[in-house]
Amino acid sequence: MTGGSRLPHFADRLAALVEERRSRVVLGLDPDPASLWPEALERFGGGSAGGRFARANTAEAVVEHCRAAIVSAGPACVAVKLQLACFERLGAPGWEALEQTVAIARDHGLLVIADGKRGDVPVTARAYAQALVGETPGPFGPVAGLGADAFTANPLLGRDSLEPLVEAAAAAGAGCFLLVRTSNPGAVELQDQGDPPLHERLARLAHELGERRTGSSGLSLVGAVTGATQPALLARLRELMPRAVFLLPGVGAQGGRVEDLGAAFAPHPAAGLVTASRSIVNAYAERGGDPAAAAAAAAEELRNAVGGLSGH
Amino acid sequence: MTGGSRLPHFADRLAALVEERRSRVVLGLDPDPASLWPEALERFGGGSAGGRFARANTAEAVVEHCRAAIVSAGPACVAVKLQLACFERLGAPGWEALEQTVAIARDHGLLVIADGKRGDVPVTARAYAQALVGETPGPFGPVAGLGADAFTANPLLGRDSLEPLVEAAAAAGAGCFLLVRTSNPGAVELQDQGDPPLHERLARLAHELGERRTGSSGLSLVGAVTGATQPALLARLRELMPRAVFLLPGVGAQGGRVEDLGAAFAPHPAAGLVTASRSIVNAYAERGGDPAAAAAAAAEELRNAVGGLSGH
Numbered sequence: 232m233t234g235g236s237r238l239p240h241f242a243d244r245l246a247a248l249v250e251e252r253r254s255r256v257v258l259g260l261d262p263d264p265a266s267l268w269p270e271a272l273e274r275f276g277g278g279s280a281g282g283r284f285a286r287a288n289t290a291e292a293v294v295e296h297c298r299a300a301i302v303s304a305g306p307a308c309v310a311v312k313l314q315l316a317c318f319e320r321l322g323a324p325g326w327e328a329l330e331q332t333v334a335i336a337r338d339h340g341l342l343v344i345a346d347g348k349r350g351d352v353p354v355t356a357r358a359y360a361q362a363l364v365g366e367t368p369g370p371f372g373p374v375a376g377l378g379a380d381a382f383t384a385n386p387l388l389g390r391d392s393l394e395p396l397v398e399a400a401a402a403a404g405a406g407c408f409l410l411v412r413t414s415n416p417g418a419v420e421l422q423d424q425g426d427p428p429l430h431e432r433l434a435r436l437a438h439e440l441g442e443r444r445t446g447s448s449g450l451s452l453v454g455a456v457t458g459a460t461q462p463a464l465l466a467r468l469r470e471l472m473p474r475a476v477f478l479l480p481g482v483g484a485q486g487g488r489v490e491d492l493g494a495a496f497a498p499h500p501a502a503g504l505v506t507a508s509r510s511i512v513n514a515y516a517e518r519g520g521d522p523a524a525a526a527a528a529a530a531e532e533l534r535n536a537v538g539g540l541s542g543h
Numbered sequence: 544m545t546g547g548s549r550l551p552h553f554a555d556r557l558a559a560l561v562e563e564r565r566s567r568v569v570l571g572l573d574p575d576p577a578s579l580w581p582e583a584l585e586r587f588g589g590g591s592a593g594g595r596f597a598r599a600n601t602a603e604a605v606v607e608h609c610r611a612a613i614v615s616a617g618p619a620c621v622a623v624k625l626q627l628a629c630f631e632r633l634g635a636p637g638w639e640a641l642e643q644t645v646a647i648a649r650d651h652g653l654l655v656i657a658d659g660k661r662g663d664v665p666v667t668a669r670a671y672a673q674a675l676v677g678e679t680p681g682p683f684g685p686v687a688g689l690g691a692d693a694f695t696a697n698p699l700l701g702r703d704s705l706e707p708l709v710e711a712a713a714a715a716g717a718g719c720f721l722l723v724r725t726s727n728p729g730a731v732e733l734q735d736q737g738d739p740p741l742h743e744r745l746a747r748l749a750h751e752l753g754e755r756r757t758g759s760s761g762l763s764l765v766g767a768v769t770g771a772t773q774p775a776l777l778a779r780l781r782e783l784m785p786r787a788v789f790l791l792p793g794v795g796a797q798g799g800r801v802e803d804l805g806a807a808f809a810p811h812p813a814a815g816l817v818t819a820s821r822s823i824v825n826a827y828a829e830r831g832g833d834p835a836a837a838a839a840a841a842a843e844e845l846r847n848a849v850g851g852l853s854g855h
Binding site: 414 | 573577579584596597598600601604626628629631632633634635636637638639642660663664666667668670671673674680682684685686687688689697698699700702704722725726727728729730731732733734736741744748792
């Protein structure tokens with residue numbers, strides 16, 4: 232990076248896309264090699280089973296699966312959220328599949344959120360920032376990272392572990408979503424404990440890190456992951472983080488309901504993003520028929536449901 | 544995995560190696576492409592600067608750097624701790640370099656700790672477990688993961704996010720080190736807050752997850768990352784986690800002193816592992832001379848210093 236942003240402010244890019252696409256839906260891609268769409272396996276075709284090519288073949292099939300999901304469900308969405316674990320488990324070919332999926336999403340006009348929930352001591356946080364939104368200087372010239380538009384981060388290690396991530400995001404025109412209250416049942420065990428509860432401490436931290444990093448939309452590049460499964464908390468979290476974009480997982484399979492999420496969207500049309508993975512990609516299991524058609528329909532329905540919420 | 548462990552219990556494997564090598568030192572490898580050992584660059588040689596090969600060349604040089612560090616400092620250590628961020632920032636070739644470094648460490652008789660501090664909702668935790676210590680079923684046959692002997696994990700998401708990691712570790716004969724109190728200055732901000740402080744809650748959680756997963760050494764496969772920079776906390780943490788192996792970062796560059804770490808080692812010779820990265824790999828900057836010789840000397844000195852502590 233040579234000073235100045237590569238791109239406009241993340242929240243402004245997001246706000247423009249929300250306006251243009253009339254959508255606040257994020258397509259989550261958590262590809263499971265054991266349940267790829269049949270068309271992905273067919274399109275890939277050439278793979279022979281087992282042996283030393285299993286890994287490379289699987290990674291290529293994963294790319295085709297993600298491509299098909301993006302082509303069908305993408306038009307109803309503003310971004311994809313790529314679950315890094317699902318690519319990492321395929322090793323080096325999996326990371327290559329991740330890179331290819333980033334490119335495909337971008338070609339389809341979608342922002343890319345790298346969902347890795349990284350968090351580490353400052354020197355290592357800088358390395359993660361290089362991996363996700365920056366580049367790494369080296370003896371043979373700089374090495375470009377993934378080039379994500381935004382990423383998720385785990386704040387447990389505290390402010391000094393987050394500053395390098397936020398600074399790198401700012402330099403790249405990217406966004407950083409801090410975990411504040413996750414959507415899993417076990418979240419209550421630690422995140423809701425204490426007085427004030429840990430999730431309020433995390434919310435204050437996210438607000439402080441982001442409050443002077445707002446775009447012309449008034450929204451900050453420091454966002455928050457706030458599970459849709461605990462709608463009762465959202466109003467308080469919005470109070471604590473008036474400028475944060477809320478990334479809302481947990482609608483559908485995990486039990487969250489779109490109509491309960493109003494507080495998330497109150498300050499701005501782009502202040503809340505509903506992320507859905509299995510309820511779109513695996514919609515055909517419930518709806519029947521073609522996976523692509525079912526995914527397109529599920530994404531479109533979710534777009535409409537979220538579209539009816541406030542946000543100016 | 545087809546039921547039963549691939550390998551004996553992690554803590555027993557660790558205890559045997561601590562006994563055999565008379566060492567409780569972990570060599571941290573956080574390769575920075577901008578400061579690789581000159582011999583790594585020379586051995587690699589062939590690379591031309593810049594352009595599309597920068598990334599692959601850098602990754603290959605990183606492997607040579609790690610190999611040289613393992614060959615020189617490894618004999619005084621029981622394990623390597625590989626900082627995943629430093630490999631990920633080189634993309635797919637970086638992940639390949641990670642896999643090669645795992646193989647090199649194993650060839651030199653060292654256990655491999657994958658330091659990625661992952662943590663996610665249960666379904667994703669299972670994917671991380673597959674990536675680190677398991678395998679992923681798929682249409683072309685199973686895809687093997689990294690095959691680490693142990694890994695670090697971030698517990699912020701709570702017990703349901705950790706159980707899949709711990710179960711996968713048990714099935715693979717691997718260990719899982721939960722972050723309890725990290726070594727960075729910012730750790731105080733969240734981990735020391737509350738009553739009881741969050742680090743005590745995390746310690747209880749680590750103990751509960753691990754107390755029935757002990758080997759014949761009496762130590763559990765669920766360990767804890769407990770920074771050497773806060774020695775005053777160690778006695779209390781040891782009380783809360785009598786069966787956990789403590790992974791102790793922060794000695795040296797971050798200010799932790801080996802002689803303050805006694806409580807960590809009290810229950811068993813293998814109950815504490817001191818991890819050192821830059822203070823070994825970059826020892827030549829202070830000591831002068833050959834990087835390999837300086838690293839070997841620094842690792843040997845640390846082995847001796849830690850060897851003098853109790854543990855039975």
